[in-house]
Amino acid sequence: MTFTVRDFRPADAKAVADLRRAVVPYRLATPQGIAWEVSTAPAAQCLRLFVAELDGRVVGAVQASVLHDADVPGQAAATPEVRPGHRGRGVGHALLMAAEEHLVAAGAERLFAWAVDEPGVPAFAERHGYRRTRRARYLRLDLTAAALPPLPAALPSGVRLHTGADFEADPHPLYAADAEVTADEPGDVTCDAMAYDDWLLHTWEHPHIDLDLTSVVTVDGEIAAFALAATDGRARYSSAMTGTRRAFRGRGLARLAKTASLRRARDAGCTEAFTHNDADNVPMLAVNHAFGYRPFAGAWRYVREAARD
Structure with missing residues (x-):
C-alpha cells in the first residue's frame, strides 16, 4: 500500500468532513466548516491541514496548529485521524511526523494530542513519546426522547433571556463573557489571549455557530451566562461553550441558558445533541x-x- 501525505486542498473539504464524521462522530464536521477554518486561520496559528491520500481517496488527516491564544507561548496541537480500515499501516505515523515537523519549525516546544479511548489509539500516542495527562468525556443527548425541563413561567427580577442574534449589532459583551468562562475551564492549556477580531472571525462568524439557537442570560442588563450553540445543518447540535461569569455563579443561570437553547434546537428539527x-x-x-x-x-x-x- 502506497499513500501520499500532502497539504489540504479546497476540493478535499467534503472528504475530510466524511473522514471526521466516521472517526470522531461526536464532533461537528462539514465541508463548509473545514474550508472556513483553513482559509481564515490567523498567521500566528500556523495552521496546516495534512491529508493522507490512497488511490485518490482521503484515508487520514491531521490538523496541526500553534495554540496562539494560550497564555503560555510555544504550545501546539495535532491529532491524526485515520479511517478504521486503514489503521496499522503507517498512515497515522506519517501524518503525525508531518505535523510535528511543521510545528517544531514554527517554534512549538510542547505538543498536545487527543487519543480516543479505543483499542490501540492510546498505545499509538505512547509509542510516539506522548504521555497521558487528562481525560475528556463526550456526551450525547437524544433530543427526540429527552424530557427537557420547562422554562420558568416567570424569570427572577432583572433576569432576561436572549438569543445570540440579539447581540449581532455588538457582540463584544459576549466575547468578554466567553473569554472569562474559557479561562476558568479545567485543562492543560489556559486559553485567554484570543483577540476580539480573532474571536469574531473564528467563533462568532464560524459556519457552525447558530445565533438563533444560542442563548444568553442577562442580569440587570449585564451578560451573566450563555450557551453557545453549533449545528451541522444535518439535525446535529453541539454545545460550543456553556458557562456563567464568576460574579453570577451558583444561581442556575447556565442551566437556564442551556434549557432555552436545547428546546429551541429541538423545535428547529435537531434530533441529537453532543457536548x-x-x-x-x-x-x-x-x-x-x-x-x-x-x-x-x-x-x-x-x-x-x-x-x-
Missing part, C-alpha cells in the same frame, strides 16, 4: 447529566516535549 467536558469539570458534568446526556465516548489528552536538533 464534551473535562473529566474534572464535575459541576458541568452534573448539569449535562440532569438534562439527560449520557456517555458516548472518552478521550485522553497526551503531551510531549518537542524534540529539537
Whole structure:
C-alpha cells in the first residue's frame, strides 16, 4: 500500500468532513466548516491541514496548529485521524511526523494530542513519546426522547433571556463573557489571549455557530451566562461553550441558558445533541447529566516535549 501525505486542498473539504464524521462522530464536521477554518486561520496559528491520500481517496488527516491564544507561548496541537480500515499501516505515523515537523519549525516546544479511548489509539500516542495527562468525556443527548425541563413561567427580577442574534449589532459583551468562562475551564492549556477580531472571525462568524439557537442570560442588563450553540445543518447540535461569569455563579443561570437553547434546537428539527467536558469539570458534568446526556465516548489528552536538533 502506497499513500501520499500532502497539504489540504479546497476540493478535499467534503472528504475530510466524511473522514471526521466516521472517526470522531461526536464532533461537528462539514465541508463548509473545514474550508472556513483553513482559509481564515490567523498567521500566528500556523495552521496546516495534512491529508493522507490512497488511490485518490482521503484515508487520514491531521490538523496541526500553534495554540496562539494560550497564555503560555510555544504550545501546539495535532491529532491524526485515520479511517478504521486503514489503521496499522503507517498512515497515522506519517501524518503525525508531518505535523510535528511543521510545528517544531514554527517554534512549538510542547505538543498536545487527543487519543480516543479505543483499542490501540492510546498505545499509538505512547509509542510516539506522548504521555497521558487528562481525560475528556463526550456526551450525547437524544433530543427526540429527552424530557427537557420547562422554562420558568416567570424569570427572577432583572433576569432576561436572549438569543445570540440579539447581540449581532455588538457582540463584544459576549466575547468578554466567553473569554472569562474559557479561562476558568479545567485543562492543560489556559486559553485567554484570543483577540476580539480573532474571536469574531473564528467563533462568532464560524459556519457552525447558530445565533438563533444560542442563548444568553442577562442580569440587570449585564451578560451573566450563555450557551453557545453549533449545528451541522444535518439535525446535529453541539454545545460550543456553556458557562456563567464568576460574579453570577451558583444561581442556575447556565442551566437556564442551556434549557432555552436545547428546546429551541429541538423545535428547529435537531434530533441529537453532543457536548464534551473535562473529566474534572464535575459541576458541568452534573448539569449535562440532569438534562439527560449520557456517555458516548472518552478521550485522553497526551503531551510531549518537542524534540529539537
